[in-house]
Amino acid sequence: MFSANDIATLIVSPEHVETFSLTDWNELVFILRKEKMLARFYDILERAQLATCVPPEALRHFINARIVSRKQNELAKKEAAELSRALGNMADFVVFLKGVAYSVTDNAASLGRVYSDIDLLVPKETLVNVEQYLAVVGWKRKALEDYDEMYYRKWAHEIPPMQHGSRGTVLDIHHNLVPIISGRGIDTRAFVDEYSATHDGVSVLTESAMFFHSAIHLLFNEDMSSAFRDMTDLYLLSYSQPQEFYLDVLEITEKHGFKKECILAFHLLSIHFNIKLPLSVETSVNEELKNISICELKLLKRLTLPKHPLLADGELLFNQWLGEIRGHWMKMPLFVLTYHITIKSCRTIIQSIFGKHVFLKSDRDRL
Amino acid sequence: MTSSFVLDCAPFAFNVETSFSYVRDVAKCIYGNRFVESTEFEGYVDYNVSVLNTTGLRRMFKPQARFLSEGQEPFKPLDKSQGYALLEWGLNWVVATHEFSYVIVHSAVLAKGDKAVILPAPSGSGKSTLTAYLSHHGWRLLSDEMALISPATCRVTPFVRPVCLKNNAIELVKAWFPDVYLSPVAPKTHKGDIVHMQPSVYSVSASQEPAEVVGVVFPKYDPSCFLDIYQLDKAACFKGLTHNAFNHNLMGEVGVRTMLDIVEKSACFEIHYNDMNEVSAFLDEVVRGKVDV
Numbered sequence: 001m002f003s004a005n006d007i008a009t010l011i012v013s014p015e016h017v018e019t020f021s022l023t024d025w026n027e028l029v030f031i032l033r034k035e036k037m038l039a040r041f042y043d044i045l046e047r048a049q050l051a052t053c054v055p056p057e058a059l060r061h062f063i064n065a066r067i068v069s070r071k072q073n074e075l076a077k078k079e080a081a082e083l084s085r086a087l088g089n090m091a092d093f094v095v096f097l098k099g100v101a102y103s104v105t106d107n108a109a110s111l112g113r114v115y116s117d118i119d120l121l122v123p124k125e126t127l128v129n130v131e132q133y134l135a136v137v138g139w140k141r142k143a144l145e146d147y148d149e150m151y152y153r154k155w156a157h158e159i160p161p162m163q164h165g166s167r168g169t170v171l172d173i174h175h176n177l178v179p180i181i182s183g184r185g186i187d188t189r190a191f192v193d194e195y196s197a198t199h200d201g202v203s204v205l206t207e208s209a210m211f212f213h214s215a216i217h218l219l220f221n222e223d224m225s226s227a228f229r230d231m232t233d234l235y236l237l238s239y240s241q242p243q244e245f246y247l248d249v250l251e252i253t254e255k256h257g258f259k260k261e262c263i264l265a266f267h268l269l270s271i272h273f274n275i276k277l278p279l280s281v282e283t284s285v286n287e288e289l290k291n292i293s294i295c296e297l298k299l300l301k302r303l304t305l306p307k308h309p310l311l312a313d314g315e316l317l318f319n320q321w322l323g324e325i326r327g328h329w330m331k332m333p334l335f336v337l338t339y340h341i342t343i344k345s346c347r348t349i350i351q352s353i354f355g356k357h358v359f360l361k362s363d364r365d366r367l
Numbered sequence: 368m369t370s371s372f373v374l375d376c377a378p379f380a381f382n383v384e385t386s387f388s389y390v391r392d393v394a395k396c397i398y399g400n401r402f403v404e405s406t407e408f409e410g411y412v413d414y415n416v417s418v419l420n421t422t423g424l425r426r427m428f429k430p431q432a433r434f435l436s437e438g439q440e441p442f443k444p445l446d447k448s449q450g451y452a453l454l455e456w457g458l459n460w461v462v463a464t465h466e467f468s469y470v471i472v473h474s475a476v477l478a479k480g481d482k483a484v485i486l487p488a489p490s491g492s493g494k495s496t497l498t499a500y501l502s503h504h505g506w507r508l509l510s511d512e513m514a515l516i517s518p519a520t521c522r523v524t525p526f527v528r529p530v531c532l533k534n535n536a537i538e539l540v541k542a543w544f545p546d547v548y549l550s551p552v553a554p555k556t557h558k559g560d561i562v563h564m565q566p567s568v569y570s571v572s573a574s575q576e577p578a579e580v581v582g583v584v585f586p587k588y589d590p591s592c593f594l595d596i597y598q599l600d601k602a603a604c605f606k607g608l609t610h611n612a613f614n615h616n617l618m619g620e621v622g623v624r625t626m627l628d629i630v631e632k633s634a635c636f637e638i639h640y641n642d643m644n645e646v647s648a649f650l651d652e653v654v655r656g657k658v659d660v
Contacts, residue, residue, distance in 0.1 A: 026411050030437065057411035068617065071619065
């Protein structure tokens with residue numbers, strides 16, 4: 001039986017697979033599939049010339065995941081190019097974020113990356129035009145519960161997701177990196193002006209700004225379900241970088257905040273993946289860690305590793321719930337949080353009586 | 368309280384966890400010796416799925432079955448009485464969304480020896496009734512729902528699972544084959560009343576033997592036609608095949624090429640029929656290469 005740490009160790013030292021039994025492989029495939037890491041891990045094995053260790057029973061699942069990942073990468077590039085052309089005249093900037101940006105630049109974090117949506121950042125004042133234009137060219141709003149719709153519109157840093165009518169691609173259109181209601185929204189325009197670059201006609205963030213955003217997305221967030229995958233994004237973005245990279249990240253935090261999140265990211269990289277930080281950065285990290293509670297550190301350390309019932313440490317549902325509270329706490333002022341939690345828990349109670357799906361419209365036809 | 372069992376159903380093995388004892392009992396009858404207690408199974412499990420009671424107090428007064436697969440829930444819950452059907456549809460979903468080692472076409476597959484005919488058709492065309500009939504009249508069932516075609520070949524791998532029968536077909540099949548096990552009726556699903564019929568012993572015993580596709584036949588039940596046969600041109604056949612394909616676009620070039628190859632090398636027909644013996648005789652000519660391509 002694996003521990004969560006064993007899985008993290010495999011990312012850095014994949015040679016441990018050489019001694020795996022078929023049962024080990026079977027468990028590993030289940031754990032990695034849940035963490036959306038099958039394709040990425042197979043690429044890691046291949047890079048370390050260990051792909052031949054994979055028994056045929058497990059190999060099929062790695063190859064399946066690779067096919068999906070490669071296709072998504074290819075499609076994401078096409079969608080990004082097309083959206084850049086279509087929206088170019090409408091907004092001063094259209095910057096692609098996260099997975100799609102990794103694919104567009106073919107950087108280290110594009111390795112076996114899978115993702116369910118395309119994230120882009122546009123100026124807030126152009127949102128209405130962008131949304132209307134996309135509706136004309138075939139993108140539709142996804143159906144949401146009414147409360148969630150209100151949440152997006154009023155408090156979030158993005159509008160409700162849109163989905164392409166025939167291709168099925170999902171778009172998340174952001175106007176900030178974090179929810180406005182958190183009071184910690186960045187000056188998007190200044191950030192984009194300084195930290196974006198164009199790649200084959202598609203705008204993306206510079207690598208240090210990608211790291212900055214990825215750290216915020218992971219650690220200033222309530223949903224930790226893909227946290228291990230996101231942690232490996234940070235690892236791939238940073239492991240071969242020179243010292244200046246880390247200093248650049250810290251420089252961004254001087255201007256736009258989120259120093260705590262970036263420091264935490266550095267710390268977690270050093271404990272999960274043995275990343276060697278430059279001495280000056282290590283000093284800053286140690287200094288900053290003194291202001292972070294041991295409980296919070298422990299929680300994050302655990303939630304950024306795999307979570308699966310097959311692991312010795314289990315699925316950690318209670319910890320995930322704590323992580324959710326932590327994320328909401330950071331994002332919302334107390335009065336909004338109280339309101340949000342009241343509404344959400346009322347709905348949870350109603351769901352516990354009438355079933356989990358009571359707020360969704362019926363769609364028996366989907367089967 | 369839940370229990371788990373493995374459906375060792377080549378080319379995949381599914382571990383199924385369920386809170387409904389009837390789902391377990393039906394699976395045991397339908398899968399026979401391919402039903403193995405999880406604790407006794409020693410092979411490789413490809414997918415974990417579960418059919419569980421819905422959450423909350425609802426389970427007390429209106430129990431519902433939920434299908435889950437490794438944290439994903441593709442369908443809304445259904446009434447408890449539809450739990451077994453939900454499992455079978457769920458397994459189809461798992462394979463159709465995760466497997467890219469095969470080009471998958473929504474169709475029935477029947478064979479004689481190592482020569483197979485695939486019968487792609489939408490719901491309501493009478494495909495499953497025809498499949499049920501033929502699989503007890505000299506034909507080997509490879510699948511009622513999906514043709515698993517190895518990329519860049521015409522080889523179809525058996526995935527022998529029960530045949531899903533709807534509405535009027537249920538009584539018909541009961542009358543034809545009184546000894547064959549049928550699951551209890553799942554009433555009022557989105558497809559109407561449905562049952563799952565156990566595959567024939569012969570089909571199960573040959574379930575490790577692939578076959579070569581030599582015919583693509585689009586069937587349509589029509590009470591007014593004895594048997595009308597229309598030869599399809601390759602373009603129309605390709606269009607019909609892609610219309611029923613699950614994953615060829617995701618597989619890219621090799622997916623499309625495989626479908627083209629199948630169409631190029633197969634006899635392609637559309638048939639309208641009301642007599643299944645005639646269909647059987649016609650398909651027999653197709654697999655023996657007695658029809659002009």
